[in-house]
Amino acid sequence: xxxxxxxxxxxxxxxxxxxxxxxxxxxxxxxxxxxxxxxxxxxxxxxxxxxxxxxxxxxxxxxxxxxxxxxxxxxxxxxxxxxxxxxxxxxxxxxxxxxxxxxxxxxxxxxxxxxxxxxxxxxxxxxxxxxxxxxxxxxxxxxxxxxxxxxxxxxxxxxxxxxxxxxxxxxxxxxxxxxxxxxxxxxxxxxxxxxxxxxxxxxxxxxxxxxxxxxxxxxxxxxxxxxxxxxxxxxxxxxxxxxxxxxxxxxxxxxxxxxxxxxxxxxxxxxxxxxxxxxxxxxxxxxxxxxxxxxxxxxxxxxxxxxxxxxxxxxxxxxxxxxxxxxxxxxxxxxxxxxxxxxxxxxxxxxxxxxxxxxxxxxxxxxxxxxxxxxxxxxxxxxxxxxxxxxxxxxxxxxxxxxxxxxxxxxxxxxxxxxxxxxxxxxxxxxxxxxxxxxxxxxxxxxx
Amino acid sequence: xxxxxxxxxxxxxxxxxxxxxxxxxxxxxxxxxxxxxxxxxxxxxxxxxxxxxxxxxxxxxxxxxxxxxxxxxxxxxxxxxxxxxxxxxxxxxxxxxxxxxxxxxxxxxxxxxxxxxxxxxxxxxxxxxxxxxxxxxxxxxxxxxxxxxxxxxxxxxxxxxxxxxxxxxxxxxxxxxxxxxxxxxxxxxxxxxxxxxxxxxxxxxxxxxxxxxxxxxxxxxxxxxxxxxxxxxxxxxxxxxxxxxxxxxxxxxxxxxxxxxxxxxxxxxxxxxxxxxxxxxxxxxxxxxxxxxxxxxxxxxxxxxxxxxxxxxxxx
Numbered sequence: 001x002x003x004x005x006x007x008x009x010x011x012x013x014x015x016x017x018x019x020x021x022x023x024x025x026x027x028x029x030x031x032x033x034x035x036x037x038x039x040x041x042x043x044x045x046x047x048x049x050x051x052x053x054x055x056x057x058x059x060x061x062x063x064x065x066x067x068x069x070x071x072x073x074x075x076x077x078x079x080x081x082x083x084x085x086x087x088x089x090x091x092x093x094x095x096x097x098x099x100x101x102x103x104x105x106x107x108x109x110x111x112x113x114x115x116x117x118x119x120x121x122x123x124x125x126x127x128x129x130x131x132x133x134x135x136x137x138x139x140x141x142x143x144x145x146x147x148x149x150x151x152x153x154x155x156x157x158x159x160x161x162x163x164x165x166x167x168x169x170x171x172x173x174x175x176x177x178x179x180x181x182x183x184x185x186x187x188x189x190x191x192x193x194x195x196x197x198x199x200x201x202x203x204x205x206x207x208x209x210x211x212x213x214x215x216x217x218x219x220x221x222x223x224x225x226x227x228x229x230x231x232x233x234x235x236x237x238x239x240x241x242x243x244x245x246x247x248x249x250x251x252x253x254x255x256x257x258x259x260x261x262x263x264x265x266x267x268x269x270x271x272x273x274x275x276x277x278x279x280x281x282x283x284x285x286x287x288x289x290x291x292x293x294x295x296x297x298x299x300x301x302x303x304x305x306x307x308x309x310x311x312x313x314x315x316x317x318x319x320x321x322x323x324x325x326x327x328x329x330x331x332x333x334x335x336x337x338x339x340x341x342x343x344x345x346x347x348x349x350x351x352x353x354x355x356x357x358x359x360x361x362x363x364x365x366x367x368x369x370x371x372x373x374x375x376x377x378x379x380x381x382x383x384x385x386x387x388x389x390x391x392x393x394x395x396x397x398x399x400x401x402x403x404x405x406x407x408x409x410x411x412x413x414x415x416x417x418x419x420x421x422x423x424x425x426x427x428x429x430x431x432x433x434x435x436x437x438x439x440x441x442x443x444x445x446x447x448x
Numbered sequence: 449x450x451x452x453x454x455x456x457x458x459x460x461x462x463x464x465x466x467x468x469x470x471x472x473x474x475x476x477x478x479x480x481x482x483x484x485x486x487x488x489x490x491x492x493x494x495x496x497x498x499x500x501x502x503x504x505x506x507x508x509x510x511x512x513x514x515x516x517x518x519x520x521x522x523x524x525x526x527x528x529x530x531x532x533x534x535x536x537x538x539x540x541x542x543x544x545x546x547x548x549x550x551x552x553x554x555x556x557x558x559x560x561x562x563x564x565x566x567x568x569x570x571x572x573x574x575x576x577x578x579x580x581x582x583x584x585x586x587x588x589x590x591x592x593x594x595x596x597x598x599x600x601x602x603x604x605x606x607x608x609x610x611x612x613x614x615x616x617x618x619x620x621x622x623x624x625x626x627x628x629x630x631x632x633x634x635x636x637x638x639x640x641x642x643x644x645x646x647x648x649x650x651x652x653x654x655x656x657x658x659x660x661x662x663x664x665x666x667x668x669x670x671x672x673x674x675x676x677x678x679x680x681x682x683x684x685x686x687x688x689x690x691x692x693x694x695x696x697x698x699x700x701x702x703x704x705x706x707x708x709x710x711x712x713x714x715x716x717x718x719x720x721x722x723x724x725x726x727x728x729x730x731x732x733x734x735x736x737x738x739x740x741x742x743x744x745x746x747x748x749x750x751x752x753x754x755x756x757x758x759x760x761x762x763x764x
Contacts, residue, residue, distance in 0.1 A: 088722035115507055116725055117514035145512040203705035226509035260703050265600040402511040405723045413533070413708035419619050420706075438724075441527070442515075443506040 046073040047332040052090060053104035054081045055153065055319050056283060057353035061340050064349035069339075072332045074102075082106055087113075087405070094118035099324040102333040105150065107141040107318045108207065108400045114149050115402040115442075120323040123148045125334040133342050137394045138361040142320050145223070150320035151337040152361035156278040157390030158211055158304035158313045161285055162198075164379070165298050166273040169193055175302035179243060182305045186252040189273060197254045199274040200266075201244055201424075203415035204257040206408045206431075207316055208276060209244070209424070213237040214314025214398050216307060221401040227445040230401065232432040233425075239307075241424040248418065255418055259288065268292040276304065278316035279387040282357030286377040296376065301383045303390055311393035318361075344368040359387045403438045410434030494738075501525065501731035524732035533710040534733055538740075540622070540712055545690050548626045549683060556634045557679065560641035561667045575642065578635035586632060590699035593628045598703060618704035621711070625696045637682050644675040677752070684748045691741050694718070713737045 051062065051074050062076040077100070079086045087109060093099040094116065105113055113119045126148040131139050138152035162175055167185070170192035176182040186198040202208050213220070218236035222229040247253045254272055256263040266272040267289060275285060282301065289295045306312045321337035323330045340346040347365045350356050351372035360369055370384035401407055414427035439446045501524050505515040528534050559578060563571050581589070597617040599605045608615050617624040648671060656666045672679075694714040701707045701715070709723065710716035713733060721730035 085722075091725050092722070111512070112725075115511035115515070116505075145510055147512075204702070223510045228510060255705070257703060257705060260598075261595065262598050262600050262703065269600070271600075402507075403724070405725075409709045409719060409723055412705075413710065416705045416708045418705070439511075441504075442511060443508060444511045445509070 046071055047329055048073045048075055049102055049327075049329050049332050049336065050075045050077070050100035051102040051333075051336070052077050052079045052086070052100045053319075054079055054086055055104055055350075055358070056280075056287075056356040057350035058104075060349045060353040061346055064345060065336060065339055068345065072335055074336050082109055091116060091118055094324060094326075097326050099326060101327040101329050102321055102323055102337060104153070104319050105322050107138075107152075107315065107320060108210070108404045110142065110150055110320055110322065111144055111400050111402045112404050113322065114144055118325055119149050120325050120327060120330055121147045121149065122151075122323055122330060122334055125330060126151070130338060130342070133364065134361045135363060135391060135394070137315065137396055137398075138318070140396065141315075141318075141398070141400065150322040151334070151341050153319045153321060153341050154280065154358035155361050155391050155394065156211075156280055156315045156318035157359055157387050157394055158215065158276070158278050158316050159281065159383075159386055159390060160274060160302045160304050161277055161281060162274040162300060162302060163270065163295075163298050164300045166193060166196055166270060175300075176305045177303075178309050179305050179307055183243075183247065183252065186247065190252060193273075196271050196273050197252060198272075199276055200254045200256050200258075200263060200272055201248055201418075202258040202263075203255055203418055204260075204412060206411040206415075208258075209240065209411070209428075211278070211314035211316035212240045212244075212276075214395060215304065215312050216240050217312075217395060219398065220407075221399045223399065224447075227447050228401070228439055229447050230432065230435055230439065232407065232435060233428045237428055238425055241428055245424045248424070259284075264288055268295065278318075279359035279390070280317060280357060282373070282378070282383050283355050284357075286357075287355045289377075297379045299378050300381055301378060301386045303386055311389060312395060313390045313393045314398070315394055319358075348372050357383065359384075359391055363388075363391070401435060401439075402444065403435060403442070406438040407431050407435045497731045497734055499731075500727050501735050502728070504728040505726075520728065524728040525736065527729055528716075528733040528736055531716075533708070534713065534716050537710055537713040537716050541690055541693060543622050544626060544693065545687055547622060548629055548690065549686060551626065552630045552634055552637065552686065553679065553683060555630065556637040556682075557641055557672070559634070559638045560645055561671060563638070563642055564645040564671070565663055565667070567663070575639065578638055580635065581631050582633065582636040584632070586695045587699065589632055590628055590696045593624070593631070593696075594699055594703050597624055597700075618700070619706050621697065621700055621704055621707045624700060624704070625693070628696045633686070637686075640678055640682055641675060644678040645671055648674050680748075680752045684745065684752070687748070688741050688745055691737060691744070713740075 046069075049072060053076070059076060059078065062074045065072075065074055079089055082105065087105070090099060090103050090105070091113065094113075099118065105119075110119070130151075131148075134152050135155045138155050142148060142150040142152055160175060166189065167173075167175070170185070170189040172185050172188060176185045182198070189196055189198050210220070213236060216236045216239055218231070218234050218240075220230065220232045220234075220237070222231070244253070248255060254263075254266060256266060256272075263272070267275070267285075268291075275281060277285070285299065289299075303311060304313055321333075321341065323333045323337075327333060340350075341360070342362045342365070344365060347360050347362075347368050348371075350358070351369045354374065357373050358369070360366060366384055366388060370382070373384070375381055375383055408431075410433075411427045411431040414422060414430040415424070416422070417426075418424070436446055502519060502521060503517050504520045504524060506518050507513065507515050559574075562568055563574060568574070596602045596604050599609075599616070599618070605615055617627070652670060652674070653666060656670045661669065692714055693712045697707050697711050697715060698718070701709070701711070709719040714737065717730045717733045717737070720726045720733060
């Protein structure tokens with residue numbers, strides 16, 4: 001090596017530099033090239049539409065639809081969940097003009113996709129009779145600038161999941177009705193079972209905090225005329241952040257990423273005795289804990305605690321069907337989406353898959369969902385009746401912003417400082433600033 | 449890496465001259481596949497990235513009327529440089545290098561010297577065993593290490609806890625990522641150092657022995673100075689590679705809240721492109737990163753060439 005000629009080295013260094021740049025650029029371009037066109041629609045025979053989604057039980061729904069329909073055939077592709085890369089896939093495909101005809105997108109991300117120009121306006125395909133079937137709060141979230149952009153699949157009323165046996169061990173006989181009681185129960189539980197906490201603050205997932213702020217009547221985004229009013233760090237939100245900050249500071253809740261190995265292990269071992277979630281969490285919790293059989297039958301569902309004891313709920317997650325901008329088969333896509341969201345067959349197929357406990361956005365289908373969901377994991381409890389009451393209590397007039405990925409990432413990044421002096425309150429302040437900067441950069445009008 | 453012997457070019461030059469005389473057809477034919485691929489996977493993407501970096505998307509009103517692409521000149525570059533999160537990414541890289549370089553270089557040099565010493569037994573076995581981690585794809589290694597770091601499921605953390613020591617690597621991502629990188633790269637660089645050590649003329653070592661230098665003295669005063677060029681080269685490649693840090697922190701990102709979405713410059717670009725759909729910003733931050741890497745390699749090459757030229761003159 002010491003005999004290497006001096007001239008060879010600089011050349012290699014340039015190569016390395018060039019390779020550096022090349023790899024960077026490549027990684028961008030390669031990721032843009034993914035996706036498939038799937039324009040197989042023929043003029044005769046059934047119309048084939050392509051559909052991307054990840055919600056539990058979707059394959060079963062598509063199978064049931066294809067088996068019972070001659071005019072439309074759905075070609076379903078399972079993609080990673082939105083935040084795990086699914087959204088990137090959809091927006092890249094939309095940019096490359098090879099997006100599927102139909103895709104799933106959560107309420108919170110829908111405005112983002114609409115403002116990117118990835119979603120088709122389906123107002124003309126959604127008659128009032130169809131709109132009337134859905135919960136008004138869900139319709140509200142799919143209506144932007146007075147136009148319809150999607151069909152709601154589920155409403156996601158909040159709920160409290162908890163371990164009956166661990167609560168009983170701490171002398172807690174009824175689940176907490178108010179947030180004050182929740183805190184008191186957290187203390188009781190920690191005292192009785194020192195290794196166990198009542199719940200988790202999820203530093204990777206702002207949506208739980210958002211639902212809690214929503215529950216407390218915060219309004220983060222309001223479109224007034226053509227101007228956005230952004231009010232993320234409002235007093236209503238601050239009440240929620242201060243409350244959780246205190247729980248974290250007093251070591252009454254764990255701080256663990258959602259659905260991480262860490263969180264799952266903690267639930268399996270009974271070191272975490274509760275989960276502030278939403279209706280769909282019933283199926284997810286059940287399948288997450290499927291490998292620990294002794295958990296079965298010990299979990300129960302209670303209404304989400306509220307500030308004043310009167311029922312109130314935000315919406316935590318929830319999915320819609322959106323038609324992509326370039327699709328020429330919007331009618332067929334809406335036909336399938338209508339079937340999947342408003343017919344007993346569509347809902348029955350999804351819930352019967354065993355992994356979904358979603359709360360249909362069409363309330364008439366709740367009995368179907370209830371009948372299809374096996375509740376042995378919850379000791380036979382009628383969990384849907386809890387969800388029904390919560391759905392009625394979902395506060396109206398919430399609006400998601402047009403850049404939720406920026407809003408959420410800023411908050412997540414600030415949550416990372418929770419273990420080193422940061423606070424939950426500071427995170428919503430950071431999110432407010434980042435969101436304002438992003439909206440201004442996009443050329444949108446904002447007022448604070 | 450060391451196989452391209454420079455002394456061989458003069459020997460071949462007569463034949464090269466013949467080819468040149470016979471016309472440009474054959475060389476062009478042989479070069480075409482390379483140039484084609486080089487253009488397709490390097491030049492075109494770089495050009496496209498530079499092009500993208502000059503544009504941004506604009507909407508009006510509430511933003512639900514779609515977007516239009518507008519030229520912003522160096523606006524995206526200004527945004528990237530003005531963003532504290534982007535600058536913090538470079539700070540992360542500096543912290544990472546400060547810890548990683550000495551540990552990894554020290555370890556691989558130590559192991560190479562041990563293997564090169566007369567005392568070493570089972571050299572082939574240890575060489576292979578030490579190199580083996582490098583054969584594991586980085587993403588797999590990152591997943592396994594993340595598992596080992598995670599309290600509640602990691603046997604290592606549990607064992608340490610029961611011994612009274614509390615290790616929170618998920619809360620301290622720099623050492624966590626350095627550990628993964630050391631595990632992966634020590635063996636690889638050890639091979640480079642070992643090869644360089646083997647190339648040291650034996651008479652030099654004999655002379656050292658004759659002068660009464662023990663094994664330790666020989667290693668520190670004779671062997672290490674003689675392979676300084678390889679050490680510098682490895683250090684340079686390591687620093688340039690560190691600028692690209694992505695896989696390991698990206699895997700940690702989902703499990704360790706302490707890793708933020710813009711933890712390294714590469715993650716910043718990734719988040720801008722695939723979370724925020726801000727391709728202009730992503731391209732601009734990538735181009736800036738590439739420029740930083742190019743500048744760094746230029747400076748390091750200049751500095752090391754100057755030194756080895758001086759040395760060559762001294763020994764001549």
